[in-house]
Every structure is written in C-alpha cells, then in structure tokens.
Amino acid sequence: MESHYPFALPPLPYPYDALEPDIDAKTLCFHHDKHFAAYVDNLNKLLEPYPSYHSWSLEQLCQNWRDLPDEIRQGVRNNAGGVFNHDLYFRTLRTLPPSAPQPPLDGAVRRVFGGTDGLKTALKSAALSVFGSGWACLCTDKDGNLSIQKVANQDTVLPLTPLLCCDVWEHAYYLQYQNRRGDYFDAWWRLIDWPQVSEHYARILQSRPPIP
Numbered sequence: 429m430e431s432h433y434p435f436a437l438p439p440l441p442y443p444y445d446a447l448e449p450d451i452d453a454k455t456l457c458f459h460h461d462k463h464f465a466a467y468v469d470n471l472n473k474l475l476e477p478y479p480s481y482h483s484w485s486l487e488q489l490c491q492n493w494r495d496l497p498d499e500i501r502q503g504v505r506n507n508a509g510g511v512f513n514h515d516l517y518f519r520t521l522r523t524l525p526p527s528a529p530q531p532p533l534d535g536a537v538r539r540v541f542g543g544t545d546g547l548k549t550a551l552k553s554a555a556l557s558v559f560g561s562g563w564a565c566l567c568t569d570k571d572g573n574l575s576i577q578k579v580a581n582q583d584t585v586l587p588l589t590p591l592l593c594c595d596v597w598e599h600a601y602y603l604q605y606q607n608r609r610g611d612y613f614d615a616w617w618r619l620i621d622w623p624q625v626s627e628h629y630a631r632i633l634q635s636r637p638p639i640p
C-alpha cells in the first residue's frame with residue numbers, strides 16, 4: 429500500500445479465477461473490484477478536503493481515528509480499516525499447491541495451539557462466532573507472541589500485527605456459500621499463502637530490538 433493519501437487500489441495479485449473452486453471468480457471479482465475499491469475511494473474522498481491528514485499513514489489513520497474531526501471520524505475509521513484489512517486479506521491467499529507454516533512460525537503455532545490443526549480449530553471458532561460483520565485474525569505482538577483476535581465491522585487489530593485475517597462479512601462468501609460461513613472458512617484456510625505469512629512473522633522477530 430502507499431504510505432499515505434491518495435491511496436490506490438492494489439491490483440489483485442492473481443487472476444480472478446485463480447482461487448477456484450474454493451473462492452469463485454465472481455465472488456473474488458466483486459470483493460476486490462467493488463468492495464475493496466469502494467473502501468479506497470471513500471477513504472480518499474473523506475480525506476481530500478483535509479490536507480493536514482494527507483501525510484498520515486494508513487496505520488496512523490486506523491489507530492488514531494479518534495483524533496480526527498467529527499465529520500470524518502467514523503467514516504475514516506470504517507474505510508481506513510477496510511483498506512488495511514482487505515489489503516492483507518488478498519495478499520495472504522494463493523493458488524495451489526497447499527502449504528503449511530514454516531519456521532519459526534510453525535514452532536510458535538505448536539507452542540500456542542498445539543499445531544496447525546489446533547490453530548485452524550481456534551481460528552474457525554473465532555470466525556464462526558463473529559456476530560454480524562467482522563474479521564477473525566491470527567496476530568502477533570512485537571515479541572512474536574501469537575493470539576487470535578476478533579474485530580467487528582472494519583476495525584483492525586492494530587497495534588498488534590495481523591498475520592492472517594479471515595473476512596467474515598457476507599460479501600466475502602454469500603454469492604458462493606450463502607449462509608455457510610464454516611464452509612467458506614474451510615475454503616479460505618486451504619488458500620492461505622503460508623510461506624508468505626511465515627516470512628512476515630520471521631521479519632517481525634528479526635526486527636525486535638536486541639535484549640540489553
């Protein structure tokens with residue numbers, strides 16, 4: 429993502445039909461080209477008359493929306509969060525072959541969840557229990573401690589770092605899965621780009637300041 433206003437829609441990193449049959453082309457096309465694009469456009473429209481916020485990063489906007497003027501506060505909260513969450517969502521999926529967590533993430537997953545199956549169970553339980561629209565995320569803090577977090581609407585898990593976010597808004601799955609959120613979760617799980625997620629986690633561990 430750009431570091432600040434004006435934000436641009438990142439291109440989908442694979443063809444629309446690349447995730448079939450788990451996520452079909454129509455769902456992916458609407459999700460990326462309509463929903464994700466709308467968050468980007470709305471965020472830019474909200475910020476356009478407020479040059480003093482044009483240097484704010486997306487993360488700053490997501491975390492400090494309470495400091496914004498009344499008339500754009502809630503809009504920026506919703507749309508900056510929508511941009512941040514969707515950017516990660518599309519970047520962490522991939523086409524076949526299926527993959528698995530790699531070191532050092534695999535060790536952390538074993539310690540916290542007992543293994544990849546345990547992580548899947550915990551994350552699925554979180555995804556199914558989001559009431560209404562929101563996200564279920566695998567997160568890490570600066571020290572590499574993993575946790576699962578749920579957020580409503582387009583709130584983010586910041587200042588934690590999300591490694592993976594399952595979008596459980598109905599727009600992410602209803603065209604293909606109707607009300608079967610669990611089936612959609614299983615499909616999403618099969619598509620996770622674990623090498624990329626593992627690399628992200630490794631970079632976070634490497635960026636820790638040395639222990640004095």
Ligand SMILES: [Fe+2]
Binds near residue numbers: 459463514599
């Ligand atoms: Fe979405």
